[in-house]
Amino acid sequence: MIRKIALAVLAATAVFHMAVFIQYGTMWVGAQASYRQLLLLFVFLLATFLIHAPIARLFGPARLTRLPASAKALVEGQCVVLVSVAFWLLFFTWPQHYLVPTADVSPKVLRLSLAVSAVLSLFFYYFVEREHVRKNLEQELYRGAQLQKETFQAQLEALKNQVDPHFLFNSLNVLGSLIHIDADRAVQFLGQLSDVYRALLDAGAQPLVPLHREMVLVRAYAQLMETRFGAALRVEWDIPSAWEQALVPPTAVQMLLENAIKHNGSTIRKPLCIRVTAADGLLVVENNRQPRTDAVASTRLGLQNIQRRYQHLTDRPVEIVPTPAAFIVRLPLLTAPAA
Structure with a gap:
């Protein structure tokens, strides 16, 4: 949990200041409302990171085995995007009216933020959560190989003792x-x-x-x-x-x-x-x-x-x-x- 919070803080800060630089040409924004948007971005990313682990488990190697690999990957990606859209509505569209009531957000900006949130969600899912799952799977495979080795060794030792x-x-x-x-x-x-x-x-x-x-x-x-x-x-x-x-x-x-x-x-x-x-x-x-x-x-x-x-x-x-x-x-x- 602490790891995910730290990652959400770093990612939100980086993405926020990158967006500010692209829009205003500076890394510093003094308006308090802008930093409220940073808070919304942090909450969005934290919720995204927390939901990625259950999604990765749902589409793990032992799950949904009847689906072809390509179809499973497609459904997995769509699931990540749908969750990001739901979180975008929950953490951006609705809170904007309460935390940043003076913000004038055009439909173009809304569409752009929706697309960026979906891309961010997919990026962090495949390059953070899936990588973490892959490493865990490698560790489990290594442990399984070691256990099989120990089992063979025990059986060999028992047979050697008997002969x-x-x-x-x-x-x-x-x-x-x-x-x-x-x-x-x-x-x-x-x-x-x-x-x-x-x-x-x-x-x-x-x-x-x-x-x-x-x-x-x-x-x-x-x-x-x-x-x-x-x-x-x-x-x-x-x-x-x-x-x-x-x-x-x-x-x-x-x-x-x-x-x-x-x-x-x-x-x-x-x-x-x-x-x-x-x-x-x-x-x-x-x-x-x-x-x-x-x-x-x-x-x-x-x-x-x-x-x-x-x-x-x-x-x-x-x-x-x-x-x-x-x-x-x-x-x-x-x-x-x-x-």
């Missing part, structure tokens, strides 16, 4: 042991491993997925890890149905489980407990802290990736709360943007 030789070696060891001990569990474990990869691949390139879809991956990964670690790992979740359609970045919750397992030790007597809950617009992943004796160096790339993706999506921050007893991460649950 990491250490992970695959451990999984194959567990599978080999189960084949000799319990063939049915071995088949189950192989199916769970397959489910994890399938869920990761199904995440696609979308910047957001419904929570219930993300939980398919989380449950598949949790079952795989529970089969591997047995009673040394417990994963619980409490996701009310009211939050299942909320949106989260793909693989974000799975990465939090993976971090908890990677950086904490677990035994049957001291199991690692991970709890996933949703309430009050937040998805909370919490685990008890049991630092591993063979501590794994933390790059925090997983958490940083999640935080960067959320920065592209919302102003609500990702909350990371480490305490001596627990490690808590709260992810904002998002809703689909209005069409």
